[in-house]
Amino acid sequence: MANDGYFNPEDLKRFGEITRYQQTLGRKFFDYYREVFKEGALTVREKALIALAVAHVVQCPYCIDAYTEECLKNGADEEEMMEAIHVAAAIRSGASLVFGVQMINHIEKKTM
Numbered sequence: 001m002a003n004d005g006y007f008n009p010e011d012l013k014r015f016g017e018i019t020r021y022q023q024t025l026g027r028k029f030f031d032y033y034r035e036v037f038k039e040g041a042l043t044v045r046e047k048a049l050i051a052l053a054v055a056h057v058v059q060c061p062y063c064i065d066a067y068t069e070e071c072l073k074n075g076a077d078e079e080e081m082m083e084a085i086h087v088a089a090a091i092r093s094g095a096s097l098v099f100g101v102q103m104i105n106h107i108e109k110k111t112m
Contacts (some may be wrong), residue, residue: 007061015062045074051089052081 019026037047048070053061071081 009062009065010089019029043074045071045076048074049076049084051079053084056085057088057092 016030037044037051042050048067051063052067052071055067064082068081077083
């Protein structure tokens with residue numbers, strides 16, 4: 001079935017093809033990516049929850065699909081996943097709102 005939108009879930013299966021036109025950098029990316037998601041100071045499960053939250057902030061539907069699956073595979077439940085998304089949303093909204101200080105500074109400079 002054809003997909004008329006930019007997001008085609010089937011494209012996620014082709015992610016490995018990013019090495020096609022630049023093998024050296026593509027391989028380095030995948031080496032780094034695999035290393036990052038290995039068990040370390042954080043568990044694989046914790047890293048999947050972080051990735052899911054970040055995926056929502058950067059609004060990557062491919063990452064959302066992949067890390068929803070990864071979270072479930074690594075034992076995260078729906079409540080934990082939604083809470084992780086809320087944490088990310090709170091940070092994103094706070095980061096947007098703190099720029100309001102620039103507006104306040106501008107207003108104060110113009111009106112004082």
